[in-house]
């Protein structure tokens with residue numbers, strides 16, 4: 508890690524809205540101290556929890572956190588420097604319903620318990636990113652998963668997996684910015700992540716899928 512990143516990393520560790528679950532092998536069979544206690548001990552309310560996986564700078568957590576103060580948001584990413592940006596903005600805006608967790612998505616089952624999460628957002632994941640195998644267990648009944656991507660192969664692969672596994676496909680589009688103006692799509696166009704802006708500038712299509720188990 509470079510000097511600047513190390514410095515930044517030591518600073519964000521002091522932020523009240525940044526948490527960390529170590530990724531070292533020693534922690535493979537350990538549970539995060541807030542597992543099954545996120546509402547009671549961290550947010551101190553009973554509001555629904557929404558996850559943003561591979562959140563980068565956390566644009567979705569911040570955008571939705573502002574729009575829905577009665578919901579809680581957790582952005583997860585492995586890169587501390589990216590999380591730092593979102594954490595700083597949340598502090599500046601005094602958004603108490605948002606926090607960031609630095610860990611690997613692969614460790615997510617160590618972090619959340621059954622039915623603890625109401626909804627998941629995944630925006631522009633790296634293609635090699637492994638999705639949590641058991642998201643069904645920590646996602647509440649009828650909980651939804653939202654995926655935004657610029658990658659047609661990944662979009663088609665996800666649709667195929669939904670079909671094979673007989674999951675409930677709620678909505679999908681190959682070109683989000685060329686769809687009818689359905690109310691529930693507004694938030695998708697309103698909040699654009701760092702990578703989404705980049706891909707839109709390159710005239711790429713933005714694919715979107717919403718499904719549940």
Ligand SMILES: C[S@@+](CC[C@H](N)C(=O)[O-])C[C@H]1O[C@@H](n2cnc3c(N)ncnc32)[C@H](O)[C@@H]1O
Nearest residue numbers: 561562563584585586611612630631700701702
């Ligand atoms: C292409 S960026 C997208 C970031 C953000 N969602 C956006 O749309 O701007 C992919 C993100 O995935 C994160 N990432 C990659 N592998 C990961 C893993 N195994 N666990 C957690 N985050 C991961 C990277 O650090 C990066 O921030």
